[in-house]
Amino acid sequence: MNISMSAEDEAFRQEVRAWFRSEYPQAIIAKLANGQTLTKTDLVAGEQAMSAKGWLAPGWPKDYGGAGWSVTRRFIFDEELENAGAPNVSPMGLLYVAPVIYTFGTQAQKDRWLGDILASRTFWAQGYSEPEAGSDLASLRMRAERDGDHYVVSGEKIWTSDAHYADWIFCLVRTSDEPKKQAGITFLCIDMTTxxxxxxxxxxxxxGHHLNRVVFDQVRVPMENRIGEEGLGWTYARHLLNHERTSYAHVAAKRRQVASLKEISRAAPWGDLLGEAGGAFRRKLAEVEITLTSLEFTTLRALAPLASGEAPGDESSIIKIAATEAAQAVTELYLELAGPYAQPFFADRYGPDWRAGLETIPAFAAPGTASYFFTRAQTIYGGATEVQKNIIARQLGI
Incomplete structure (x- = not known):
């Protein structure tokens, strides 16, 4: 695999880096640097700045308003966004449902939804997991019964990220009972104001408030909101999940965290853990850096099919495992550095004054502790690690 960058690609990197320094909303970057939680308004402002530049959907085909970049330039852009300390885009619309819409949707559906997603006028949520149907997604039970030109939907979805921000939700629903549980599942888009x-x-x-339970009680959904054919939702879901799992890598963001860990470890209250007294810490940090290098190469291999217009393959399961375990390893080091200062914990980090009362503890301790707790879920959501290992085993014929 040739991963060398051309002179044109390097020039593109410098262009992207300069844009994030001078034209991207710096207040958003400052909020993240202060450990604050971004609001929907912040997310929209950041995405609309990228949309105005034509950079919000680098992976979309040009025909649908995407940048039409090569895989290399997409990788460079993601890397520079994270190096700048900017937030990643909300993935549910741009990265997850949009490729399903422009691949399997009707022209009317493309006209209806893609423009608003591209302009960040609408936010989407993903309605997959249910009580007792999380990693075993094919066991979902939320029903959609035909009633004339509508489906009547009842059931619930859980662990639904940012549903409190969402205008639309795309759901897998059961429209028939088949011997094979992956059959009889349909892909529906539902207006959250219904x-x-x-x-x-x-x-x-x-x-934090990231997750939600979404309840559907006799919700009437027009049939025109169904993507593709009835009963083929599992096929469309697999297409989406491969895109989802390759988006987990975030190598540059993790390297920023490693750089932060090195900086703060030199000023740890109990001594420099990168010095002679911190042998165990140095070893753990080195292991994380090695893992991130391996993850970067694996991500590039998994993304290579995109260069020929193909979707990522089941190799994306390897990325899901490696990336989420690396995220946990990084945040464990924050907790180790914080030591007893990890104990004070405050829930509300939306305001700029959220640090009030925490002046006597290291600045990284509270957000580092929050990150540690949040990443505990990463090996569960988006397909649990055990499920990903089964996918890899089947691919290897084990």
Whole structure:
């Protein structure tokens, strides 16, 4: 695999780097650097800045408003976005449902949804997991019964990221009972303002409101909101999940965290853990850096099919495992550095004054602790590690 960059690609890198330094909303970067939680307004402002530049959907085909970049330039862009300390885009619309819409949707559906996603006028949520149907997604039970030119949908989805921000939700629903549980599943898009849709917040152990339970009570959904054919939702879901799992890598962001760990470890209250007294810490940090290099190469291999217009393959399961375990390893080091200062924990980090009362502890401790708790879920959501290992085993014929 040739991973050398051309002079044109390097020039593109410098262009992207300069744009994030001078034209991207710096207040958003400053909020993240201060450990604050971004609001929907922040997310929209960042995405609309990239949209105005034509950089919000680098992976979309040009025919649908995408940048039409090579795989290399997409990789460079993602790397520079994370190097700048900017937030990643909200993936549900741009990275997950949009490729399903422009690959399997009707022209009317493309005209209806893609423009608003590209302009960040609408936010989407992903309605996959259910109680007792999380990693075993094919066991989902939310029903959609035909009633004339509508489906009547009842059931619930859980662990639904950012549903409290969403205008639309794409759901896998059961439209028939088949011997093979992957059959009889249909892909529906549902307006979140439809009567019968209720969003119930779930406050997670990191103190944040990321997740929700979404209840559907006799919700009427027009048949025109169905993507593709009835009963083929599993096929479309597999297409989406491969894109989802390759988006987990975030190597540059993790390297920023490693650089931060090195900086703060030199000023740890109990001594420099990169010095002679910190042998165990240095070893763990080195192992993380080696893992990130391996993850970077694996990601490039998995993305290579995109150069010929193909979707990523089952290799994306390797990325899901490696990336999420690396994220946990990084945040464990934050916790180790914080030591007893990891104990104070405050839930509300939306305001700029969220550090009030924490002046006597290291600045990284509270957000580092929150990150540690949040990443505990990474080896579960998006397909648990055990499930990904089964996919890899089948691919290898084990």
């Amino acid at each position: 009567p019968g849709v209720a969003v119930k917040p779930i406050i997670t152990i990191d103190g």
